[in-house]
Amino acid sequence: MIDTTQTYRHILFEREGAIGYVTMNRPAKRNALSIEHMQELTECFRAIGSARELAVVILRGNGPVFSAGHDLAEMLGQPAEFYQHEFDVCTDLMETIVGMPQPVIAQVHGIATAAGCQLVATCDLVVAAEEARFATPGVKIGLFCSTPMVALSRAIGQKKAMEMLLTGDFVSAHEAREAGLVNRVVPADQLAAATRALAEQIAAASPLVVGIGKQAxxxxxxxxxxxxxxxxxxxMASNAQLADAQEGMCAFLEKRKPQWRGQ
Structure with a gap:
């Protein structure tokens, strides 16, 4: 069972039933992803990944934006070893999100740029406010968004990904949805409720089976x-033998709600 009393410096964790909320909490820094911030996110996601009582996770940010990417103030004048460590930590975070059994939904407001856009592209699903904007602007400051490129190029088509990477320009939430980066775009005052509704829809399924499906x-x-x-x-053959699969099929045929056992 996950420890809901665990405290972090840069993030908040809450649980509401089978839904976990991970909130980036560096509003004064526009939720910039410092090394410590990314390490805390990784630690929290790993703990969630081993928590059978949680079925889905919502990732969000406090303050005016979702995340402005890497903490550039931390990166100035550092030795080569620092930069290698920085991007190794970032990679570890992204791979942890993909590897954990629970789907992770990004709840995006404001902007998501550079590594913040990478974080969005890495999440399994994305709900964005109408005014949200996305960019990989590293090319404009002499630091090409090469690691964000990995997630972005797997989430959207080649031509749009190259346009974003080569120009660094912002795309709107609606453009991002058309490109495949975002699933749903809603008015800002409906963002939390819409994200929660999507999470509840996923949480109604067997968490065990959802985890199998995500990995596959x-x-x-x-x-x-x-x-x-x-x-x-x-x-699928292995899945069909599980108690939850047998229960789900029986419930469908008997026209009743299934009772998941996590087996």
Whole structure:
């Protein structure tokens, strides 16, 4: 069971039923991703990943923006070892989000730029306020957004990704939805409720089965077609034997709500 009393310097964690909330809490720094901030996020997501009582996670930011990316003030005048460590920590965070069984929904307001945009692209689902904007502007300051590129190029098409990376220009929430970076765009005053509704919809399914499906999705994505089908067939055959799958099928046939056991 996850420890809800754990305190962090740069983030907040709350639990509401089967939904966990991770809130970036550096509003004065526009939720810039310092090394310590990213390490805290990784630690929290890892703890959530092992918590069977949580079915889905919402990632959000306090203050005027979601996240302005890496903390540039921390990066000035550092040795090579610092930069390698910085981007290794960032990679660890992104891989932790992808690898954890619970879907992570980004609740985005204001802007999400550079590594903040990378964080959005890494999350499994994204709900954005109408005024939200997204950019990978590193090219404008002499530091190409190479690590954000990894997540961005896997979330949207090649041409739009290259445009964002090469120009550094902002795209609107509606453009981001059209490109595949965002799932839903809602008025700002409906952002929290819309994100919560999506989380509750996911939480109604078997968390065990959702976790299996999330892992399978990312593993098969870059496989050749035949290999992907063989892998997915094995996963689905194993899934079908689970108690939750048997219960779900019985409940459907009996026209009743399933009772998940997590087995």
């Amino acid at each position: 999705f990312y593993r098969q994505r870059d496989m050749p077609l035949h290999e992907a089908y063989r892998y997915a067939s094995d996963v």
